[in-house]
Every structure is written in C-alpha cells, then in structure tokens.
Amino acid sequence: MIRYLVIILLILTTPVFTYAQENAVSVSLSNPQPYLGELFTYTVSFTSTLDITNTQVQLPPFIGFAQQPTQTRLSTETINGTSYNVFKQEITLYGNRDGDFVFEPAIIIVPDTPFQAGITVQSNPTTITVVPLPADKPDTFTNAVGQFDISVSLEPPIIQAGDPNLFSITITGSGNFDQITSPQLRLPDTWEVLPRPALFDDSSQRVQSKTFPYQIFPDQTGNVTIPAIIFTFFDPLVASYKTITSQDIAFTVDGEFIVQDQGSSNRAGTRQLPLKPMSGQSSTILPATGFWILWGVPPLVVLIISLVQFVSRPRQEQPRRTRKQSRVLQTAIVQLTQAQQQSPNQIYSIVEQTIIQYIAEAYRQEVSSAKQVMTVISDLPEILQERTYACLEQAQSGQYAPVTQDDANKLLRRTYKTLHLIEEERS
Amino acid sequence: MTRLKLVLLFIIIGCLPIFPVASQTMESLDNAAEAYNNGDYDNAIQFLELTVSGGINNGDIFYNLGNAYYEKGDIGKALLNYRRAMQLIPRDLDLNIQMARTRSLQAIVQTDTTHWLIFIEQATETIITIMELSIITFITWSLFWILLAFYRLYSAWRGALRFPLGLMFTVVLTLSVLLGARLYIYHNMPPAIVTIDSAPVYSGPSVSYFRQYDLFSGSEIYITDEQDEWLKFVTSTNQQGWIDINNITIIPLNKTGVP
Numbered sequence: 001m002i003r004y005l006v007i008i009l010l011i012l013t014t015p016v017f018t019y020a021q022e023n024a025v026s027v028s029l030s031n032p033q034p035y036l037g038e039l040f041t042y043t044v045s046f047t048s049t050l051d052i053t054n055t056q057v058q059l060p061p062f063i064g065f066a067q068q069p070t071q072t073r074l075s076t077e078t079i080n081g082t083s084y085n086v087f088k089q090e091i092t093l094y095g096n097r098d099g100d101f102v103f104e105p106a107i108i109i110v111p112d113t114p115f116q117a118g119i120t121v122q123s124n125p126t127t128i129t130v131v132p133l134p135a136d137k138p139d140t141f142t143n144a145v146g147q148f149d150i151s152v153s154l155e156p157p158i159i160q161a162g163d164p165n166l167f168s169i170t171i172t173g174s175g176n177f178d179q180i181t182s183p184q185l186r187l188p189d190t191w192e193v194l195p196r197p198a199l200f201d202d203s204s205q206r207v208q209s210k211t212f213p214y215q216i217f218p219d220q221t222g223n224v225t226i227p228a229i230i231f232t233f234f235d236p237l238v239a240s241y242k243t244i245t246s247q248d249i250a251f252t253v254d255g256e257f258i259v260q261d262q263g264s265s266n267r268a269g270t271r272q273l274p275l276k277p278m279s280g281q282s283s284t285i286l287p288a289t290g291f292w293i294l295w296g297v298p299p300l301v302v303l304i305i306s307l308v309q310f311v312s313r314p315r316q317e318q319p320r321r322t323r324k325q326s327r328v329l330q331t332a333i334v335q336l337t338q339a340q341q342q343s344p345n346q347i348y349s350i351v352e353q354t355i356i357q358y359i360a361e362a363y364r365q366e367v368s369s370a371k372q373v374m375t376v377i378s379d380l381p382e383i384l385q386e387r388t389y390a391c392l393e394q395a396q397s398g399q400y401a402p403v404t405q406d407d408a409n410k411l412l413r414r415t416y417k418t419l420h421l422i423e424e425e426r427s
Numbered sequence: 428m429t430r431l432k433l434v435l436l437f438i439i440i441g442c443l444p445i446f447p448v449a450s451q452t453m454e455s456l457d458n459a460a461e462a463y464n465n466g467d468y469d470n471a472i473q474f475l476e477l478t479v480s481g482g483i484n485n486g487d488i489f490y491n492l493g494n495a496y497y498e499k500g501d502i503g504k505a506l507l508n509y510r511r512a513m514q515l516i517p518r519d520l521d522l523n524i525q526m527a528r529t530r531s532l533q534a535i536v537q538t539d540t541t542h543w544l545i546f547i548e549q550a551t552e553t554i555i556t557i558m559e560l561s562i563i564t565f566i567t568w569s570l571f572w573i574l575l576a577f578y579r580l581y582s583a584w585r586g587a588l589r590f591p592l593g594l595m596f597t598v599v600l601t602l603s604v605l606l607g608a609r610l611y612i613y614h615n616m617p618p619a620i621v622t623i624d625s626a627p628v629y630s631g632p633s634v635s636y637f638r639q640y641d642l643f644s645g646s647e648i649y650i651t652d653e654q655d656e657w658l659k660f661v662t663s664t665n666q667q668g669w670i671d672i673n674n675i676t677i678i679p680l681n682k683t684g685v686p
Contacts, residue, residue, distance in 0.1 A: 066630070066637075179639055182641070194502065196643075197646070272464075272466070272498060275491045275494060276491055278485065278487050278488050280478070280485065281485060282484045283484055283485065283486075284484065284558060285484065285557060286558065286561075295568065297569075298568060298571075298573070306579055
C-alpha cells in the first residue's frame with residue numbers, strides 16, 4: 001500500500017519538476033530623461049527556461065519618437081545553477097517632441113511548439129520625460145543633437161569656366177542624423193548652387209555619417225576659395241551647444257566664360273536649349289469615359305454567345321430523346337416485356353428470336369441466324385456490333401445451361417438497351 | 428441594327444480627342460517662341476502658361492515651358508513641365524535627355540526605388556503613355572475574349588486554342604497590372620514636384636511637429652494623404668513626411684492639364 005502511495009506521489013510531482021518555468025520580462029531605458037533629439041536605448045529583456053528561439057515581441061507604438069533599426073540578441077545565462085534563455089531587443093529612439101510620455105507595455109509571445117506550451121507575458125509601462133533643448137540656439141544650429149565632427153571636400157580641384165564642381169559637407173559622429181539639415185553655405189550670391197540629396201551612411205553601428213553634396217557653378221575664374229562651414233550641435237553630455245568649423249577649400253577655375261548677347265541663358269556659360277515647334281493641338285492623357293465602357297463589350301459578347309449556345313443545345317437534343325419509337329422496336333419491346341413471365345431458359349430463347357426479328361424487320365432483310373445479324377449490322381459502330389453479338393451469344397448459350405431468373409432479367413435489360421441504341425444510331 | 432451602329436458611333440466619337448486650335452492660341456505660342464529666343468524667359472513662360480491654362484495639352488508645349496523654366500534657373504518647375512510632357516510624348520529623345528540632365532542637377536536618385544508601384548510607374552513612363560497603354564491593353568483584352576468565344580464555340584479547336592489563350596491571358600494580366608499601377612498612382616498617389624528652393628519636411632501635419640529634413644527644388648514626391656494645408660508624401664525610396672501644400676505642385680492628370 002505504501003509503495004503505491006509513493007508511486008502516485010512521484011507521478012503527481014514529476015510534471016511540476018519537468019515543466020516548472022520561470023519567465024521574466026523587463027524594460028529598461030538607457031536615459032529616462034533624454035533631451036529632444038538625443039539618442040537613447042529602449043531595451044526589452046525576456047528571461048525564460050523555455051525555448052525562446054521563435055519569440056515574438058509586440059513593441060509599444062513609440063508615438064512622438066523616431067525609431068532607428070533594432071538589434072535582437074539571444075543568449076544563455078546561468079543563475080543560481082539554473083540555465084536560462086535570454087532574449088534581448090534594443091531599439092534606438094529619440095524624441096520628436098518634448099514632454100512626458102508613457103510607453104505601453106511590451107508584450108512577449110512564445111508560440112506553442114510540439115514540445116512546449118506557448119506563453120504570453122508583458123512588461124510594465126515605462127515613463128519617460130523628453131527635455132527641451134536650451135533656448136539660446138545659435139543661428140548655425142541645424143537640429144543636430146549628439147557628438148559630431150565636420151569635414152568638407154571638393155571635386156575636381158580644377159574646373160573649366162561654366163563647369164560645375166561637387167562640394168560636399170560630411171557630418172560624422174553619433175546622434176539624430178535623420179533630423180540634421182545642411183549647414184549654411186557661405187558663397188557669393190552670384191554663384192549657382194544646386195543642393196543634391198543628402199547621403200546617409202549607417203554601415204557602422206558606432207559612427208555614422210551624413211553627406212550634403214552641392215553642385216556649384218562659380219562665376220569667376222582663377223583661384224577661388226570656399227569659406228569654412230560652421231556647424232553647431234547640441235551635446236547632451238555637457239548639456240550645451242558646440243560650434244565646430246571646417247577648413248577653407250581652394251580650387252581653380254580655368255578658361256573664360258562665354259559672353260552671349262541675345263538668346264543667352266541665365267545659366268553661366270551654357271548654350272540656350274532649342275525650342276520644339278508648337279502646333280497648339282491638344283491631346284488627352286486619359287481615355288474618355290466611353291472608352292472604359294467599351295471594356296465591357298467583349299465579355300458581354302462572349303456571355304451572350306455562351307447563353308445562346310446553352311439555350312440552343314437542349315433544343316437540338318430534345319427531338320432525339322422524345323422521338324417516337326419505331327413500330328419494329330415497339331414490337332420487340334412488347335416481346336421482351338412478355339418474356340419476363342417465362343422460365344429463364346425460355347427467356348434466353350425469346351431474346352435471341354427478338355433480336356433476329358428486330359434486325360430483319362428494321363433492315364428489311366432475310367435474317368435467320370446470329371451470323372446473318374452480324375453481317376447485316378456491319379454498318380453500325382463497332383462497339384454496338386460487339387454489344388449486339390454479346391447479347392446473341394449469351395442468349396444462345398443460356399438456352400441449354402442452368403441459369404437463374406436473375407441472369408435472365410439482366411440479359412433482358414441489356415437487350416432492351418442494345419435495341420434502343422441500334423434504333424438511335426439508325427435514326 | 429441602325430440603332431446599334433449609332434450607339435457605337437457615339438462611343439467612338441466620345442473616345443476621340445477633338446480640340447480645335449484657336450488663332451489666339453497660335454498667336455500666344457508665337458509670342459512665347461519669340462520671347463524665348465530673345466532670352467526673355469519670364470515673358471515666354473507667361474505666354475506658355477497662358478496657353479496651357481487655356482486647356483491645351485500638348486507635349487511639345489510642356490517641353491518648351493520646361494526649357495524656359497530651365498533657362499530661367501527654376502529647376503523645380505522645369506522638371507514639373509518635363510514630367511507633364513512625359514505624359515504625352517514619353518519616347519521623345521530631347522525630352523528624355525533634358526529630364527535626365529535636370530534630374531542629374533538634382534541628383535534625384537532613381538536607382539534604389541523601393542516602392543513597387545512607383546517602380547512600375549517610373550519604369551514605364553518613358554516608354555508608353557497611359558492612353559497608349561489603355562488602348563493596347565483593351566486590344567489584347569478583346570483578343571482574349573474573342574479567343575475564348577472560339578474556344579467555347581468550336582470544341583474541335585480547343586486543343587489548338589489552349590496555348591494562345593493562356594498566352595493572351597498572361598499578356599492581358601501583365602498589361603492590366605501595369606495600367607492599374609499607372610492609374611492608381613495618378614489617382615491615389617499623384618506625383619508632385621517641390622517648386623521652391625527648399626521645403627521643410629515635418630513629422631506631422633503642422634509646423635509644431637519636428638522638422639525632419641528639407642527637400643529641394645525639383646524633388647519628386649508622391650502624395651498619399653491630405654490634412655488641411657498639409658500633404659503626406661512618400662518618395663521612391665519610401666521616405667515619408669508631411670509638407671506644406673504651397674511648397675509643391677501636383678502633376679495634374681486632367682484633360683486641361685491645369686493643376
């Protein structure tokens with residue numbers, strides 16, 4: 001008895017030891033009071049004894065914050081002798097607006113697998129205060145918050161008059177690159193300057209860069225200098241604005257500008273574009289409404305054709321089905337119906353006679369044997385000839401063999417159908 | 428039968444673009460050409476804009492208007508009118524060269540287009556107009572149904588018709604996707620051009636939101652949403668933001684060509 005109790009106790013406690021799980025989810029912020037535009041990290045950690053390879057995370061929407069690519073890590077940690085799987089997701093954020101915000105809980109979902117039951121756990125909500133930037137913003141501040149450096153480049157160093165060259169300002173460092181706009185260029189007003197889209201390089205996790213290229217068309221020749229670029233950013237580490245400057249860049253413009261009188265272009269040193277002859281004839285970009293209605297015509301025509309085909313098909317087939325039976329067939333059917341009252345052997349005999357008689361009358365020929373029948377019906381399809389021959393052969397052999405009523409009825413039905421088919425084929 | 432013929436005639440007439448050329452229009456165009464050749468681009472633009480606003484939709488006129496803006500140094504409006512011309516004369520060599528030149532000045536990077544609808548639009552806009560695409564798709568659509576009718580009517584031809592029918596179905600499907608994408612873009616994501624030197628882009632529909640970055644004159648965007656005076660847009664590289672409606676011009680797709 002005691003042995004049984006011990007076994008029952010062991011059975012009851014075993015699942016507890018096997019499936020006991022400890023799951024903990026936590027959220028942390030690298031800086032709960034970041035400045036506006038300052039990068040900070042939102043980290044979700046999930047520790048579990050479960051297999052968390054396919055863990056899904058539902059992050060809060062981060063309204064009012066800009067989000068950068070996330071990093072996910074899976075690792076294993078041993079705590080108090082127990083091995084835990086650890087899932088960590090880090091999201092780099094920065095505030096778009098200042099004020100107090102609450103991040104909704106992050107939800108962790110471990111899906112069901114054949115080996116373990118899934119779970120859903122969630123963290124606590126997180127509060128964060130985005131601090132506004134100090135009000136004394138210098139004019140040269142272009143939204144940059146973080147730590148940065150500046151460099152400039154010019155290609156090519158020697159150009160011909162009228163040609164452009166490419167001047168690039170590159171900001172490197174760590175911060176809110178998405179929000180940084182180009183520093184101010186200090187160039188003569190008479191120069192043509194065409195800004196090109198900024199190029200962002202985030203291939204390195206630690207140091208990123210943003211390049212602001214400009215195509216510039218100087219309107220003077222000789223040695224020309226582009227003054228240093230002034231760049232101001234807010235450094236949250238020291239909580240103040242910092243201003244840095246690039247070096248001056250010199251280049252040479254060779255040759256002379258082409259001076260044009262009438263018809264000259266506003267673009268320095270370039271030829272006027274020729275005009276195309278204009279007819280004043282107008283055309284449409286989109287087809288008129290009537291055109292779209294035409295699209296319905298082809299399927300409609302096919303639909304009508306299909307309907308006509310569908311309706312006309314039964315009309316053609318109906319006469320065949322309802323066609324009156326010939327007198328010869330009617331006689332044969334009467335004979336076969338009356339034969340049902342006879343003994344099985346007699347039925348076989350009547351069947352043979354009925355087929356021969358039907359063929360003789362239908363074809364208006366002298367027919368007295370199965371062989372003659374086959375000669376007469378040689379115009380029928382082969383399959384029908386075979387069917388008729390089978391009926392005749394069975395009828396002949398059954399007259400002297402021990403057969404049942406059931407066999408005889410089957411032969412009657414088969415003969416009945418065969419005669420109908422012959423009639424249909426002949427008609 | 429006569430009534431059917433009349434209905435068909437009306438439908439065909441409805442599809443035909445018939446616009447008489449007024450002498451006033453020709454005079455305006457002559458004046459524009461003269462002003463342009465004299466280097467008076469402001470006047471040339473004025474005459475051409477007057478013609479366009481009068482309902483004339485002509486690829487050559489849009490091209491010339493683009494040239495006038497280009498010569499004046501207004502890259503944004505030049506590109507806007509080249510894009511308008513592209514809707515009508517997409518295979519014109521001069522237009523394609525001039526568009527590429529204008530885009531290279533702005534370096535509007537077209538290579539890394541990630542939005543599939545915009546990709547289709549950009550891949551086909553220099554090859555075929557929406558009108559041409561509509562007509563070709565309609566012809567293949569009709570052929571498909573004719574083949575289908577033969578397939579149903581003549582059972583003996585079914586074996587021979589199976590392949591052409593499948594082929595025609597694939598062609599119709601492909602053309603329909605292209606046409607659908609072009610029409611969807613122009614009706615639901617109309618393209619627009621930034622026409623001021625520098626337009627700030629915000630994270631929401633007002634200046635109280637964070638200023639994310641600037642778009643420069645000639646930047647090509649696609650409008651996806653509207654709120655008061657603000658438009659939400661997406662670029663070919665899936666960059667999004669909100670921009671003031673006064674800083675851009677939407678490339679129109681109406682009969683008159685007036686924005």
